[in-house]
Amino acid sequence: MAERALALTRRVPWLAAAVLLGLPLGLAALRWLDAAGLHLPPCLFKLATGLPCATCGTTRMARALAEGDLAAAFHWHPVAAAAVLLAPLAAAWDARRAWRREPFPEVPDTLGARLVVVGAFLAAWGLQILRGV
Amino acid sequence: MDPWAPFRLALKPLEGFKAEAGGGPAAGPAFLRMLAWRTGLGWLDGALSLWGFAAGYASFRAMEGPLWGRVLESLAQVNGEIRPEDLKEMLTQLPALPPLPVLLLWMLPLVPLGVASAWLHNAVWDHGCLWLLRGVERNRGWRTTFRAEATAMWAGSAGVAIGLLGHAPVLGLLLAPVLAAVGVYFWVLRGVALATFHGCPVWKGVVATLLHVVIAACCGCGLIVVAWQLALAMGGGPAYG
Structure with a gap:
């Protein structure tokens, strides 16, 4: 009975909300920083180790995307650029599921899925290190 | 509204979180309860921090x-070649802070936004890390983590309230190590909440x-976040939970 009551409740589309709020806010923050002549501090990980961190290049990627320069965006961080471009699709998917009263899908509970996530993270990081971003 | 409820939860976390997990509010109401508590305390804490910083910066600029x-x-x-007059002229070139009332007005939207962002950030990262550790059971998904984080941050209101002592002149400095330990305690409490709810x-x-911190540190900006959290913990800021 409780499960049925839960299924009748429409959940908050958190992913869609985060994308809808995050993308304009991020863009506004970039423009504000530019207008104020301010820059984000350099990456502490790179300063400490000499190697780029897993997200090094994302600020420059965001700046390039804001200027509509897709090639430069993919140059600075291909994985993050792809993620940002796919974000509206993910938001639409989440909003549709929420509207249809479907819960967030369960994350697969397998060792393989965990290895894929860790491997993808390390691969994206390795790519940035090899390219010397 | 019982002002001692977060303190009781913080003192008996295993029993408290178990009761909250079983019969506590759902994710939305738990978030709103946490937001109400943390926003009020966050404003007070932020106002005191700004007041202290503005006074310190003004005396630094004026070489007083x-x-x-x-x-x-x-x-x-x-x-002997450095003349105080030259130094003073250089320091007066530094930009002045906006008036305190203006800064306080900016805090009105920024504090709740910061609290909500911290909750969302912690929930997403902690859930991912708990999943990597095989701590997320079937049928206990994201909603459970959102509830756990909201409840842990609500208990963290007690930490923020205690942290306000860090603003007291002299006493705040003496209490800094104790307040840092309080920050660590409320950090562990977040893990306890996650485990109990899941x-x-x-x-x-x-x-x-x-693990959340380690992965965030591999993302560079994580180090800034860690430094920020430590600084806030030392100064009694909203690093709790």
Whole structure:
């Protein structure tokens, strides 16, 4: 009975909300920083180790995307650029599921899925290190 | 509204979180309860921090206070070529802070936004890390983590309230190590909440919050976040939970 009551409740589309709020806010923050002549501090990980961190290049990627320069965006961080471009699709998917009263899908509970996530993270990081971003 | 409820939860976390997991509010109401508590305390904490910072910055720009006397004395001994007048002129070139009331007005939307962002950030990262550690059971998904994080941050209101002592002159400095320990306690409490709500061993919840930091540190900006959290913990800021 409780499960049925839960299924009748429409959940908050958190992913869609985060994308809808995050993308304009991020863009506004970039423009504000530019207008104020301010820059984000350099990456502490790179300063400490000499190697780029897993997200090094994302600020420059965001700046390039804001200027509509897709090639430069993919140059600075291909994985993050792809993620940002796919974000509206993910938001639409989440909003549709929420509207249809479907819960967030369960994350697969397998060792393989965990290895894929860790491997993808390390691969994206390795790519940035090899390219010397 | 019982002002001691977060303190009771913080003092008996295992029983408290178990009761909250069983019969506590759902994710939305738990978030709103946490937001109401943390926003009020966050404003107070932020106002006191701004007040102290603005006073310190003003005296730094004006080369006033006992510290400047010592610095100028030492500079005269080390290198007599640096003239205080030149130094003073250079410091007056530094931009002045906006008036305190303006800064406080900015805090009205920024504090709740910061609290909500911290909750969302912690929930997403901690859930991912708990999943990596095989701590997320079937049928206990994201909603459970959102509830756990909201409840942990609500308990963290007690930490923020205690942290306000860090703003007291002299006493705040003396209490800094104790307040740092309080910050660590409320960090561990977040892991306990995660584990209790998900029904997994406590160590998995605590390690998930630490793994969160390690992965964030690999993302560079994580180091800034860690430094910020430590600074806030030392100064009694909203680093709790």
